[in-house]
Structures are given as structure tokens and as C-alpha cells.
Amino acid sequence: MKNILLIFCVTGALMAQNLIEAAKKAGLEAIPADPAKVLALVEHPQNLLTPAKIELGKMLFFEPRLSKSGLISCATCHNLGLGGADGLSVAIGHGWTANPQGLNTPTVYNAALFTAQFWDGRSPHLADQAKGPMVAPPEMAVDPAVAVARMKSIPEYVNRFNEAFRGEKEPVTFDNIAKAIAAFESTLITPSRFDDFLNGNDRALSAAEKKGLRVFLDKGCTVCHNGVGLGGGSMQHFPAQGKFRYAHVGSFTGDIYGRVRVPSLRNVTKTAPYFHNGSTWSLEEAVMIMGEAQLTVFVTPDDAAQLAVFLKSLEGREPRIVYPQLPRSTAQTPKPEPYE
Amino acid sequence: MKNILLIFCVTGALMAQNLIEAAKKAGLEAIPADPAKVLALVEHPQNLLTPAKIELGKMLFFEPRLSKSGLISCATCHNLGLGGADGLSVAIGHGWTANPQGLNTPTVYNAALFTAQFWDGRSPHLADQAKGPMVAPPEMAVDPAVAVARMKSIPEYVNRFNEAFRGEKEPVTFDNIAKAIAAFESTLITPSRFDDFLNGNDRALSAAEKKGLRVFLDKGCTVCHNGVGLGGGSMQHFPAQGKFRYAHVGSFTGDIYGRVRVPSLRNVTKTAPYFHNGSTWSLEEAVMIMGEAQLTVFVTPDDAAQLAVFLKSLEGREPRIVYPQLPRSTAQTPKPEPYE
Numbered sequence: 001m002k003n004i005l006l007i008f009c010v011t012g013a014l015m016a017q018n019l020i021e022a023a024k025k026a027g028l029e030a031i032p033a034d035p036a037k038v039l040a041l042v043e044h045p046q047n048l049l050t051p052a053k054i055e056l057g058k059m060l061f062f063e064p065r066l067s068k069s070g071l072i073s074c075a076t077c078h079n080l081g082l083g084g085a086d087g088l089s090v091a092i093g094h095g096w097t098a099n100p101q102g103l104n105t106p107t108v109y110n111a112a113l114f115t116a117q118f119w120d121g122r123s124p125h126l127a128d129q130a131k132g133p134m135v136a137p138p139e140m141a142v143d144p145a146v147a148v149a150r151m152k153s154i155p156e157y158v159n160r161f162n163e164a165f166r167g168e169k170e171p172v173t174f175d176n177i178a179k180a181i182a183a184f185e186s187t188l189i190t191p192s193r194f195d196d197f198l199n200g201n202d203r204a205l206s207a208a209e210k211k212g213l214r215v216f217l218d219k220g221c222t223v224c225h226n227g228v229g230l231g232g233g234s235m236q237h238f239p240a241q242g243k244f245r246y247a248h249v250g251s252f253t254g255d256i257y258g259r260v261r262v263p264s265l266r267n268v269t270k271t272a273p274y275f276h277n278g279s280t281w282s283l284e285e286a287v288m289i290m291g292e293a294q295l296t297v298f299v300t301p302d303d304a305a306q307l308a309v310f311l312k313s314l315e316g317r318e319p320r321i322v323y324p325q326l327p328r329s330t331a332q333t334p335k336p337e338p339y340e
Numbered sequence: 341m342k343n344i345l346l347i348f349c350v351t352g353a354l355m356a357q358n359l360i361e362a363a364k365k366a367g368l369e370a371i372p373a374d375p376a377k378v379l380a381l382v383e384h385p386q387n388l389l390t391p392a393k394i395e396l397g398k399m400l401f402f403e404p405r406l407s408k409s410g411l412i413s414c415a416t417c418h419n420l421g422l423g424g425a426d427g428l429s430v431a432i433g434h435g436w437t438a439n440p441q442g443l444n445t446p447t448v449y450n451a452a453l454f455t456a457q458f459w460d461g462r463s464p465h466l467a468d469q470a471k472g473p474m475v476a477p478p479e480m481a482v483d484p485a486v487a488v489a490r491m492k493s494i495p496e497y498v499n500r501f502n503e504a505f506r507g508e509k510e511p512v513t514f515d516n517i518a519k520a521i522a523a524f525e526s527t528l529i530t531p532s533r534f535d536d537f538l539n540g541n542d543r544a545l546s547a548a549e550k551k552g553l554r555v556f557l558d559k560g561c562t563v564c565h566n567g568v569g570l571g572g573g574s575m576q577h578f579p580a581q582g583k584f585r586y587a588h589v590g591s592f593t594g595d596i597y598g599r600v601r602v603p604s605l606r607n608v609t610k611t612a613p614y615f616h617n618g619s620t621w622s623l624e625e626a627v628m629i630m631g632e633a634q635l636t637v638f639v640t641p642d643d644a645a646q647l648a649v650f651l652k653s654l655e656g657r658e659p660r661i662v663y664p665q666l667p668r669s670t671a672q673t674p675k676p677e678p679y680e
Contacts, residue, residue: 064422086410281675331621
């Protein structure tokens, strides 16, 4: 009996080892277990990560005075308790305006691992990306000069910018607001059981999850969902057929091919609804649409269920975030403008 | 030299002792230093505080799926990083609707110490109050049945309600949602240096703050701002004159006298703009208006500056709040309705 069990174990371990090899060969990468290696992955050479900058960035991420109205912060739509997104089909911002291109809010979790930001991939990294939603009229709608003036009017913020951007002549700038936010966002990395598995712990995934991973590899999902982000970088063409709910994107990218950034699959179970237009609420349905539209393979409901089981193993361990206390405004602070 | 210093110290301590006595005689009370005594102050006999209920309440306080849109939570307007309020003149809610009565968002910090809730004082305690903003059309606008259905569709929430309201036949109810939120809010107590002073530490306030407290007592501010909340309970008539920016309230209270709840002064330096209609941004100006309008005493700019120095000592120590991770929706969860 003992011998039979031993054989099962050894066989299981060998099969798991094969699966890890196959996953790596298909381009999947783990979030490293070593924090120094994670830092190397997320730190941008023009935006070195220091505790002072990360803490300031956390405050700014939660800071509604970086919006025109004084009511919306990054955290409003990128809810860190809801997978870093908002759970809506289409983002809503200043004045209750829906995103005019019908776009869904992407997650901030693991965004530092992505090689392109925004659905149209126009931004190369987070310190560039973070400026967009602050100024976009249907999002936070702030005038950068007002955002900077508000920061400069609050002594605690001035001190914190001085500390975070030490040696700079003018530490309180719109660029540095975005850099600090990007620094905080770089800490929003969520290692999952899938990473533990790729890093060598063959018991980190259940038998059903391993089976789902095998389907994921066999169907060719890794053609687009690869790398440490399982997506989050490459741009992909969209089929022209109108039957897919997620189609019709040519206009928003300004790209004649209508290409859209491949979203990361990390925490995908937490970020319904799906696709850049938030048109599909069911993960199984989304997976089946992708198979047909992008890979021209047929994903059966049974395949889809198995894939969903695997995707659940990508639910990560979120960092513990203490809600920041924000310094009060002063008489000099430009007032909120919710109706202008 | 040593003797002179000693005399100063003894005289200072005696004077501080006199000031503490005078403050207590005027009706001011400290938040107790003993946590058991704080619990006795904030715990409602129909809503006993347990760790499971408080933790569930924290999740629900941050839960946007308790709003019709899925975007607004209690924490949106009661920003725990901004003194428990929103920093706007007039509250903004569902559909970017301003409060139709022009009311300012009151703080949730220390609200469990108040004996009446809402500006018109219509609610006796937090478990009753919390239901109001969830259903009010210009706030979270949710149908209670939808809020309950969303909770019931999420297994983790069902388990947490079962735990928090153990022994109840139907733990997931709209009343219990409000009770759990109230339980969390009961932990939002912010003891300040003023409390340390009243509790006997005569060095907790600076000489300037003690001078400000003396002005506070001499001018009669404690006629309304008394008790452990320094306000937060009694209803007060408003003068009929139109010259005060904060006046004209008769219509919203439904009370022919136009009475308004006296707000707490705790953390008042963090919760500009002031008055129930958020009409005044300067604390000194607010203090001068109050003196003339309510006490018919003249508060000079110098008095006002001294009062503001004292009021700063009411800035409390906020509890450390770890941002909650919220369980994901399921296929059964009623969808957000941002535009309905």
C-alpha cells in the first residue's frame, strides 16, 4: 500500500514538473518569490522606489483633491478592495460621465508588470499613464495647475514631495504627482498560487487547476496571455465580425486595425465584467468568445469551466493597505469645483 | 532659580487644574482613557459590538454594491482620510446629484457619541441613521431589496452575516446591514490632546491652547458645544436674520423653528467647509458668525484666532484602518444600475 502511494506521489510530482516546464515553454512566467527580483521587475529606472515616495503615492492614490470636483480619487474607480477596478461595464467619472469610448476600468493590481498601459496601449509605463485619468474630462477632470496648486498649498504635502524627490529644484510638479502614484502602484503586486506552482511548489495547484492549466496551454491562450502578467503588454488585432460583443473597437484606438491591449488574467475572477467594453459578465462566456474570435478554436462549455477553475488560481495575495490620513486643506488651497 | 521654576510649575499645574474644573463645570467631557468605558459610551443595547460584526461593518462601509450604481459607498462621502467627510460644500451622490436641501456631509468620526443623527436630528442612533443615505435618491439610491439580494448572492457575505448575527433566523436583512455599519462606525472614535488634558495630563495642551479654551468657556460656546461630543446632540434654533450665510433652514427640518443639530467640534479643523450648508470655509469666520448669531456676543478676530488654536487640540488620533478586501460578485448578484 505504502509503495503504491509512493508511486502515485512520484508520478504526480513528475507530471507537475512536466506541466511547469510546458507552462514556461509557452511563455508563462512567475512573479518571483524573492522580493529583490520583484523590485527589479517593477522599478522604472526614471522612478526609483523609496519608502517616502511610495507612502506619498499611496496618499495621492486616495486623494480626491487631485480631481476637479474634490470627490474622485484614483481609488474611486480602481477600488483596491474589488480587484483594483470598479465592477461596472463602463467607467464613470466627473459629473457622472460615462467613458465616451465605452471603456471598462482596467485593474491597477500588477499594472507595474505590464509593458503597455491603457486599452489602446498608448502609454509605456505607469508614471506616464497616471497623468491621463487625472486630467481626462470624463474621469478626474483636473487642470494640472490646480492639482499642483492644491498640493503646494498644503505644508505636509510640500514636505513629503521634498523628501520623495530630494535634490530636485521643484519637487511639487504634476509629473512628480504621477511618479509618486506610479511608485505606490508598483507595490500592488499579487503573487498567487499559480506563481507558487511555477516557482516549484507542485502542491500549490489542485488536480482540477492543473487540468485547467493544461487546457489553457493546449488551446493556445498563451499566444496572447503570456509573460509575468499573463497579458498586459501586447496589442492584438480584433476580428471584424460584429457578432462578438466585444468587437467594434477600431474607432477608439485610432489604429486602423482596431488593436486592443491584451488584458492581464491575474485576478480576472475578481474583475468582471470583461473585455475593454465590459460587455460580458460571465468568465466562462468570455473564455468561449475569446477562443472562437481570437484563436478560431472551439472552447466547449466543459473546457470553459476547466479554464475558469485554472483562472481562479491566479487570484493573488493583495498587499495589506492601511488607509492613509490626508493632510487638511489650508486657506490657500484652491476649492473643489464639482459643477464647473 | 530652581525655586522660581518650581513656583512656576506649581502655579501652572494649579491653573491647569482650575481650567479642567471650569471646563467640566461647563459640561465638557473627555473621551475616557479606559477602552471599557469608551465601549460603554458607544455600544447600543440593541446592537452589541463583536469583532465579527465590526469587521463585516467595515467591509460594508467600503462596499459600493450597497449603492444602486455600484460606485458609491459610505466611504465615498465619509472619507476616513479627510476627517470622515468629503470637503465639499454640499454632498454629491447618485447621478452626481447635489443634496437637494443643500446639506453638507457630516463626519462619521465620533458619531457614535452623538445623541442625534442627521442635521435635522431625526435619527436617534447610527443603526437607524445608516439606512438613510443608502436609500436616499441623491445619495446611494439603492432599493433595500436589491442591497439585500446582492449580499445574499455572495457566499462570503452570507457567512459573515451568519457569524455577526448568530442565532437570528434571517441574518441578511437591510436592518442588519445598517447595524453592522453602525458597529464599525462605533469604533471611529478619535481621542485628542484635549481629552488627555481633561483626563488629567495638564501638559497635553500648550499655553496658547489653554488660553483658547479659556476664551471658549468665557464666550459661552459650551452652551451648545458640550458633552463628550462637544456638540452632536442638542437641536438649536436659528436666528431669522438673513445676513448669516448659514441661515434659512426652516424648510428642510420640517420644524417651524428651523432647528438644526449642533455639530461636534471634534476634528473640526479637518472638516471645512462649515455649517449645515457648507457655506463658510474659514474656521475663524465660522466662529465669529456663531458668536454673533447664536450667542449675541462679539467675537473679535483675535478671539477667533485663539479659539481656532484651541479647536486644533480637538484633532483626534484616528484608528488605523486596513482597507478591506471585498468578496467578488457571483452570477446571481444583481448588476449595478448606474443610469437607472
